[in-house]
Amino acid sequence: MSEEPLLSVENLRTTFTTDQETVRAVDGVSFEVPSKQTLGIVGESGSGKSVTARSILGLVDQPGEIHPDSEIRYHDPAFVQRIARDYPDEVRWGEDGDGFVTVDDGGGGGDSITVERGSVDLVAAPQSVVRSVRGGEIAMVFQDALSSLNPVYTVGNQITELLGIHQGLSGSEATERAAELLESVGIPDPKRRLDEYPHQFSGGMQQRAVIALALACDPSVLLCDEPTTALDVTIQAQILELLERLQRERGLSIVFITHDMGVIAQVADDVAVMYAGEIVERASVSRLFDDPKHPYTRGLLQSIPGLTGEVDRLPTIDGSVPTPNEAATYCRYAPRCPEAFEECEAIHPEHVAVGEDHTAACLLYPEDDGLAGRLDRHHSRENDE
Template sequence: MSKLLEVKDLRVSFNTYNGEVQAVRGVSFDLNEGETLAIVGESGSGKSVTSSTLMGLLPKPAGVIKSGQILFQGEDLVKKSEKEMQKIRGKEISMVFQDPLSSLNPTMKIGNQIIEGLIKHQGMNRAEAKKKAIELLDQVGIPHPEIRVNQYPHQFSGGMRQRVVIAIALACNPKILIADEPTTALDVTIQAQILELMKEIQRDTKTSIIFITHDLGVVANVADRVAVMYAGKIVEIGTVDDVFYNPKHPYTWGLLGSMPTLDAEDEELYTIPGTPPDMLNPPKGDAFAPRNEFALEIDAVMEPPMFKVSDTHYAATWLLHKNAPKIEMPESVRRRIEGFAKTGKKGGE
């Protein structure tokens, strides 16, 4: 597979009255054609800021790209003007936001909100665009699309509104679809339907997807690769099987240990102690060290590099250094991994 997107050492800060918040601190990853990459982490880890930066949607003037490159088909999006990004946004790279109600204009019919992009980016006339809008609504599973195309957002349920937002994002056949917590506001049943829809879209259109979430279990059966973020950095990245069955970073251990499984109903879930660091003053060494029961002395003074576990798997923890003591993952995490393997499902789905 060829690389569609390359993010290199991206650093993003926000200038506030209290000082500079270092939201993204040297993030690097690739996205291949037709691939689904999940970016996972707690609130405040920098994953949504990363996705907004890719879209050129950082709030100005507070949000600033300090350094780094975002290479899309070989061109650096960081160097693009707002006018140039408007031609890319929606047409080449689209985004599905967390709250579908705030993403839709309550005063406009659903059809018109899809038609707008088709006329602007695809050069269709209104009749062609309406026909395409009905096809898109049908594609994302909206019943009676020829009727629903003339209705308003308040006439749709939460799950249906999210399907409409996905239809809008797909209208111009984008090469990359960024989904920022698209299922958080939905109940479990609807959540599963939206995840299945996104799998179908990826399979049918070969669109590359970046899936942003705080929940490893949500993306376990959707993503091809997973990047785990903490305190503005990617601390582990690999295939889904790498991260679920052979996790190496203590933070990933914590995330996996906090996930319920069908085989461990009576077992107490693991809780990561403490809170994420203050990004106004990030820690000098490993940002996760204060919450890490396995932290080494070096973690307090020096940031770990990305250590290679395999050709597809990397993790930033001093525990992977050749001179580090041999420390195994907690037994509770190991039991959960065994439970995932036994059921053939991850995240207890």
């Protein structure tokens, strides 16, 4: 994780408030996505993975709210420079000032400002900036391909409309570009398929068309929300190979969301394990699979058929993910954890280092501290926050 991040998320909190309760769907999530690498976000349904992705693009529907103390920072220097020139009064140099555009390395001012290193905070930025990011800089591939495509318009019409809005293309130029996009995602006879409707595409071809739509504006970051869940294993493998090729050819950074640890092993460079709105473990994919630390991560890995050798009965995690409708003053995994002890019900675990570029939020760590030392460390961090 030593690469300079292209996208960074810090203390992301997204809640849904009704008359009855407030659901903390994403509760203090932090991670980085380095340039040209893949971050896998894995966890059971209800862990907050999809809400995290939607929060990055500002696509949280009412009554959802992204808390203002959250930070979602996009670090592409060319984009930061453009926004800094458009919003000169919102530029802050390093830690000085309150603007949503941060310049860490650059010079000049106004229309002549240059940015070598900096970021734009998408939570604090106006909607006009967020809209320019959405699709153009950061795009999303949704789980259900068919619902992502309008059934009453041809696939070609949907792609050319997007090209017209974001890139100003029209007529034969837009049609040619749309055909190139379909060809790039492996759809045969692309010019003919432009005139077909979504229902005329197979499930795998629908997902390829959705990926083509996501790539239409040449984004730098691709958010993939369970893009292979509804596909059979053969088509799933083809889509994963396609994404790997596109990443290599286009230099994409990818956030890949899934509940399948087997898919994570195939696609990810780094992994964030989510549970009940929180990240409970972060590591490189090799380190996570070789030496998982959090009991939840171990449970997910043990439930993969064939990974732990021959067994009479496949291990499962008892219970289900709770609805995080109260502040985390304890370990949310404790009611399901086979290694839980009394203090897990009273102290909220904070992330501690358990190896090189490897952290876990669990009272079992750091192992060398002894129980009293571990509890004191987690309790102190909890009070600091």
